[in-house]
Amino acid sequence: VIEGEEEVASENLERFLVRNAERCRSDIAVISDTSQFGPDLPAITYGLRGVLTCEVILRGAQQDLHSGVYGGSVANPVNALARIIAALHDDQRRVLIPGFYDDVRPLDVEERRRLSELPFDDSESLRALAWGEVGFTTLERRWVRPTCDVNGIIGGYTGVGPKTIIPARASAKISCRLVPEQNPISVAQALEACLRARCPAGIQLEFVTSSRSSAIVCDTNTPFMRAARIAIRDAFGRDPLLIREGGSIPVVEAFRRLLGLDTLLLGWGQNTDNLHAPNERFLLKDFHRGIRASALFFDAVSNGGTS
Amino acid sequence: VIEGEEEVASENLERFLVRNAERCRSDIAVISDTSQFGPDLPAITYGLRGVLTCEVILRGAQQDLHSGVYGGSVANPVNALARIIAALHDDQRRVLIPGFYDDVRPLDVEERRRLSELPFDDSESLRALAWGEVGFTTLERRWVRPTCDVNGIIGGYTGVGPKTIIPARASAKISCRLVPEQNPISVAQALEACLRARCPAGIQLEFVTSSRSSAIVCDTNTPFMRAARIAIRDAFGRDPLLIREGGSIPVVEAFRRLLGLDTLLLGWGQNTDNLHAPNERFLLKDFHRGIRASALFFDAVSNGGTS
Numbered sequence: 001v002i003e004g005e006e007e008v009a010s011e012n013l014e015r016f017l018v019r020n021a022e023r024c025r026s027d028i029a030v031i032s033d034t035s036q037f038g039p040d041l042p043a044i045t046y047g048l049r050g051v052l053t054c055e056v057i058l059r060g061a062q063q064d065l066h067s068g069v070y071g072g073s074v075a076n077p078v079n080a081l082a083r084i085i086a087a088l089h090d091d092q093r094r095v096l097i098p099g100f101y102d103d104v105r106p107l108d109v110e111e112r113r114r115l116s117e118l119p120f121d122d123s124e125s126l127r128a129l130a131w132g133e134v135g136f137t138t139l140e141r142r143w144v145r146p147t148c149d150v151n152g153i154i155g156g157y158t159g160v161g162p163k164t165i166i167p168a169r170a171s172a173k174i175s176c177r178l179v180p181e182q183n184p185i186s187v188a189q190a191l192e193a194c195l196r197a198r199c200p201a202g203i204q205l206e207f208v209t210s211s212r213s214s215a216i217v218c219d220t221n222t223p224f225m226r227a228a229r230i231a232i233r234d235a236f237g238r239d240p241l242l243i244r245e246g247g248s249i250p251v252v253e254a255f256r257r258l259l260g261l262d263t264l265l266l267g268w269g270q271n272t273d274n275l276h277a278p279n280e281r282f283l284l285k286d287f288h289r290g291i292r293a294s295a296l297f298f299d300a301v302s303n304g305g306t307s
Numbered sequence: 308v309i310e311g312e313e314e315v316a317s318e319n320l321e322r323f324l325v326r327n328a329e330r331c332r333s334d335i336a337v338i339s340d341t342s343q344f345g346p347d348l349p350a351i352t353y354g355l356r357g358v359l360t361c362e363v364i365l366r367g368a369q370q371d372l373h374s375g376v377y378g379g380s381v382a383n384p385v386n387a388l389a390r391i392i393a394a395l396h397d398d399q400r401r402v403l404i405p406g407f408y409d410d411v412r413p414l415d416v417e418e419r420r421r422l423s424e425l426p427f428d429d430s431e432s433l434r435a436l437a438w439g440e441v442g443f444t445t446l447e448r449r450w451v452r453p454t455c456d457v458n459g460i461i462g463g464y465t466g467v468g469p470k471t472i473i474p475a476r477a478s479a480k481i482s483c484r485l486v487p488e489q490n491p492i493s494v495a496q497a498l499e500a501c502l503r504a505r506c507p508a509g510i511q512l513e514f515v516t517s518s519r520s521s522a523i524v525c526d527t528n529t530p531f532m533r534a535a536r537i538a539i540r541d542a543f544g545r546d547p548l549l550i551r552e553g554g555s556i557p558v559v560e561a562f563r564r565l566l567g568l569d570t571l572l573l574g575w576g577q578n579t580d581n582l583h584a585p586n587e588r589f590l591l592k593d594f595h596r597g598i599r600a601s602a603l604f605f606d607a608v609s610n611g612g613t614s
Contacts, residue, residue: 067484073445086394247373
């Protein structure tokens with residue numbers, strides 16, 4: 001399967017799966033859309049966070065108003081949006097959407113130990129940015145804890161120099177990363193209710209969701225997992241690490257729901273490849289080793305996951 | 308004097324005044340950059356708020372980061388900016404910059420009564436937006452109370468649909484409207500200190516001010532004021548109201564500081580003319596009556612302000 005809509009939640013692929021469930025019957029799905037744990041540290045990803053993306057739009061006056069004439073006497077959509085966003089986290093960086101953590105399971109002691117033993121080292125530039133929910137390590141914050149982030153914001157005058165207006169409109173794109181048992185639809189409803197409850201009089205609020213997908217955790221002890229370990233060891237010259245991933249691949253959840261199919265996440269890139277950013281790359285070395293591992297995987301599966 | 312830089316604080320006109328103080332010696336300055344109080348309600352404006360405009364820029368990572376990979380573990384400049392902006396007001400809509408109100412004089416009882424007697428009626432559309440500092444009327448909020456508003460904000464992805472990034476940068480244009488005795492430079496320093504104090508670790512903050520001007524209140528009982536009343540009555544067919552204005556005209560303060568010159572603010576437009584917004588207008592009727600009043604003013608002055 002080759003599709004180009006993963007970044008917009010693969011809705012058309014889902015429709016295709018519904019209509020072609022019989023033709024799509026398989027033993028296992030394999031997706032190469034995850035990363036190695038680090039340079040020359042190949043990995044099998046057994047968990048993904050889910051995601052919920054939405055946009056909130058606040059409207060005040062019909063048009064921008066002169067801030068001298070009206071300033072202080074009308075609600076300002078940018079200030080209102082800032083207050084709404086600020087109230088999404090407490091000082092411990094926990095998310096303040098009511099009910100947000102209700103279905104989040106406490107961290108498994110054994111898994112927590114395993115995560116802490118991974119050879120993890122923030123790069124210098126990112127260590128300076130380190131931040132997050134109090135009581136959790138960086139990997140826990142990225143992989144097993146849910147988040148709420150603003151991905152973009154715009155409102156009022158954004159050109160060069162000042163322009164003294166009360167903006168008519170402000171909007172923000174907000175996304176939540178979700179962990180197992182959190183229901184994206186429930187979280188979307190809770191988020192919308194929470195935004196509306198905090199919207200001041202004089203401001204109209206519009207809320208639109210786009211992507212919604214659940215988190216996934218896979219069994220790490222199956223014949224396919226064992227076959228993948230063998231293939232990666234042969235192609236990369238070392239055993240893969242078992243890791244989770246903070247990102248989301250909505251079609252993994254759709255494969256399970258619509259086809260009853262498990263997915264193996266065998267990815268070959270690096271987190272330092274500038275994902276979703278200018279100058280994104282894929283190292284040729286990883287490209288070639290990934291091709292080799294993918295081919296060897298078929299051999300290993302045909303041997304039942306025994307080397 | 309005709310100049311085109313009023314909206315960017317008239318800095319070149321100020322330089323001109325410094326170099327040509329002798330040639331600019333005058334009895335009075337007259338500026339037509341204010342409004343009538345309403346349709347067919349001509350007015351003389353005896354007070355202006357001052358203004359401080361600035362921009363605050365927050366920077367996190369070198370570039371946008373994938374919110375799946377990094378979300379929850381790095382500081383987000385948009386979220387940080389929202390928290391900083393939200394903390395600029397309390398729930399009573401008072402400005403929370405430390406020291407902001409220190410030099411603000413309590414409202415004069417006599418003036419408060421006079422303002423309450425003005426024939427003021429919010430239009431339907433603006434009544435729905437009514438908002439502001441608790442304990443003050445709409446006109447007081449607009450004319451005699453200081454404010455702090457965001458005029459524009461931008462950060463991260465602002466195109467169509469979702470993009471799950473942690474933005475590298477976010478910025479906001481912030482302006483304060485100031486009242487007599489507030490020093491724009493002190494307020495700018497207090498605002499910068501307050502923004503920096505609330506900026507979280509992992510985020511770099513840059514602060515740039517642009518316009519700065521003090522509020523002005525003029526004596527309403529001078530021969531020039533009396534002459535203006537006569538001229539307006541003759542041109543508009545009714546006595547002008549005495550009003551203040553929430554906007555700022557920086558050169559008024561410069562005329563006083565550099566030339567020792569008082570200014571009469573005789574303006575002919577309407578607040579509903581879409582000032583600083585698309586489709587700004589100036590009614591021909593007001594244009595013609597304003598020309599007539601301006602001409603009659605010279606007669607009235609030559610008579611010493613007696614009809």
